[in-house]
Amino acid sequence: MGRTSAGNDTKLIQTGIRLARAKGLGGFTVREVCAKSRVNLGMFHYYFTNKDNFDRKLLATLYEELMKDIRVDVSDRCSARENVRAVLRAIRRFARENRRMLSSMVGDVFGGNEKILAFISRNFTRHISVLFAQLERAHKEGLLRVPDPLSAMLLLAPPVVFPQALAGLSERITFPWPPKVKKALRELTSGDGDGRIDLLLDAVFKGEK
Structure with missing residues (x-):
């Protein structure tokens, strides 16, 4: 008779997500995730074999959450601009929630x-x-100010993700930044960020919002 999981694999993944969000992927050990999950080390190896496999499963779980948000918010009934806004909002939420982990991945x-x-x-x-x-x-509908979709994507996506990754890095490593820089970074990465996303969209889309 095979072993039953009793949800231990899910416990380990959810604990791993919390630790990765706080410390980055490389900031915790297998023993730590087992101890905090109250799951023995043998069960960890039974489910995941090693930490590399565990990290991949953890990332895949988080990514599916992002894609679920996007699938819920993006619709053929909405305009291209509305859908782009929805995708950028979902990406920003993902980047903000996981910014310390993302900053460690940028290093990798x-x-x-x-x-x-x-x-x-x-x-x-x-x-x-x-x-x-x-x-x-949007390009086919003549709604872009920029020459092509790739140019639009390069103008939209990096400003949504990179400030969060930089904030995550600054939370993991102490930088000798002046107080004004620290304040500006906090303001850039705080709140829902919808206003900044709308400014980016105004620069890329023409016509009414």
């Missing part, structure tokens, strides 16, 4: 971590496809 990417790069290229692209499809639609 720039450091050439092949495992993380391969995982991102295979699994973290669907939201970009949804965003690009809506920008292509």
Whole structure:
């Protein structure tokens, strides 16, 4: 008779998400996630084998939450601009909730971590496809101020994600920034950010909102 999970795999993943959001993917150990989940080490290895597999499952779980939000908010009944706004809002929420983890992943990417790069290229692209499809639609409808959908995406997506990743990095590492810079970063990454998203959309879309 096989082992029953009793939800232990879910407990481990949910604990891992909390730890990753607080410390980044590399900021906690297998023993720590087991202790906080009250699941023994043997069960961890039974479900995930090692931390690399666990990290991939954790990231996939979080990413599915992002895609669920996007699927709920994006509709053919809405205009291209409304849909782009919905995607950007979902991305911003995701980046804000996971900014410390994302900041550690940025380090992995720039450091050439092949495992993380391969995982991102295979699994973290669907939201970009949804965003690009809506920008292509806007381009066909003559709604863009910029020459093409790619230009629009490059103007919209980085300002939504990068400030959150930078804020996450500054929460993990102490930088000797002047108080004004720290205050500006807090203001940039606080609140719902809808006003800033609308400013970006005004720069890319023409016509009425």
